[in-house]
Amino acid sequence: DTGVSQDPRHKITKRGQNVTFRCDPISEHNRLYWYRQTLGQGPEFLTYFQNEAQLEKSRLLSDRFSAERPKGSFSTLEIQRTEQGDSAMYLCASNRDRVLTGANVLTFGAGSRLTVL
């Protein structure tokens, strides 16, 4: 198992363009999370999936943001009409349902850094 994989690692785009990030969780993990981390801040929760169902969304996830996990495996996070304020590190994490593992510790990926010019 190679851990949580994120692609691309770094994306530079111009304001107004659409970008998509992909996350491949650990294979036996049925939960997948997206967080956003801006410079000098801790990560902020965006959304999470259990299998293919999106169960929780933050108010930070504006209508320009959409996340999917169509087959309950990998997930994509799309940002439409990017703004300079979207520049951040987008972190993906995964774990198994807490019923199975208790305190459900997250395993994080290395992140996808977005720079909007």
Added chain:
Amino acid sequence: AQTVTQSQPEMSVQEAETVTLSCTYDTSESDYYLFWYKQPPSRQMILVIRQEAYKQQNATENRFSVNFQKAAKSFSLKISDSQLGDAAMYFCAYRRGPQGGSEKLVFGKGTKLTVNP
């Protein structure tokens, strides 16, 4: 809403010495989990230690231990025998318990730890 406060933006320690990182949190709930995560430069975030609020005993993991003061809503991390590899950003995080209805982690802003040889 729950908040997590890390009042020390930066800390430094001599190799082999002990350092304590501070964290306070605000919640009205009685059942929750607390975590310390480590984020080395350009690498993914990894769990250092976790504490269940219902447990009175402080968690320990090798050189890492916590001082959990539930009434004071304080959760400090002590690193003993500091090593150069301990240099990283350290984030304190809070999550509601199983009945809390949310899976999101709430992070503090982090403390940058420097280890001097």
